[in-house]
Amino acid sequence: MLSAMRKNLIRAVAVAAAATLALLPAGCSSTSQKCKGNSCDVTVKGDDNVKATVLGMKWEFDDLLDDSIEVENKKGEKLMKEGETATVGGFKVFVKDADKGSAKLVISK
Numbered sequence: 001m002l003s004a005m006r007k008n009l010i011r012a013v014a015v016a017a018a019a020t021l022a023l024l025p026a027g028c029s030s031t032s033q034k035c036k037g038n039s040c041d042v043t044v045k046g047d048d049n050v051k052a053t054v055l056g057m058k059w060e061f062d063d064l065l066d067d068s069i070e071v072e073n074k075k076g077e078k079l080m081k082e083g084e085t086a087t088v089g090g091f092k093v094f095v096k097d098a099d100k101g102s103a104k105l106v107i108s109k
Contacts, residue, residue: 039108
């Protein structure tokens with residue numbers, strides 16, 4: 001049987017651990033978009049596996065590096081450079097800006 005002092009110590013450690021975990025940032029990735037008609041301006045923040053639904057299609061954005069980003073949907077994928085326009089899975093994608101951890105794109109049908 002544990003002594004009362006030992007039980008209190010275990011509780012204190014558990015509370016401290018839970019508090020520390022609560023302070024850690026949850027998933028450091030996000031997307032935002034502004035759409036008009038069949039075109040969306042999309043801002044992506046994170047490093048890998050940033051996911052979003054844009055114009056009814058599920059997208060994944062990976063390898064957000066300085067001047068490049070990998071753009072993928074279920075119909076295709078492409079590593080794109082800043083300033084490049086390409087067709088990815090039937091959608092036109094333009095990379096307006098790409099930096100480490102963030103990118104701005106225009107996706108249109």
